[in-house]
Amino acid sequence: MAHHAGTSDSITLTLSPDRAKYLSVASMFVNTNDAFVGETGLSIGSLATGETFVMNMNVWDSGTEANDELAATIPGPAGGGEGFNAARNDDDKVSFHPGVVSKDDGLTTSALSANHRFLNPGARITITRIE
Ligand SMILES: [Ca+2]
Ligand SMILES: [Ca+2]
16 A cells, blocks of 8 residues: 555455454555555454554654655655665665655755655554454
8 A cells, every 4th residue: 555645545354353363564655765654463363343453653764765855766646756776775774764854844856845744653553343
């Protein structure tokens, strides 16, 4: 999934409660160079019907691309540029994402505006067992 600021998506999964005890999710922040959210091992096996689990997610920098915020390197609608490139010019370490700067806050070459800025935790996941 790919998310835009301030919006939400909903998906329905059909799982066997006997076999699906844990859920892992990942999504890129498409209006960034290489930011993503990801959680693994979310325990869903004990959710009762109608019960909801909510978790705020930290945004990670995948360490593959320098956060230059150039349109040519941002795949989301703010840039329309390249998504993945095998050439790595970041530090090759996953770390907390420092957030984007944007052209509104002084990075004049940035394809991003203040609307694309975020703070950690930058996303929320809500899981509801519906039957
Ligand atoms: Ca980066
Ligand atoms: Ca890219």
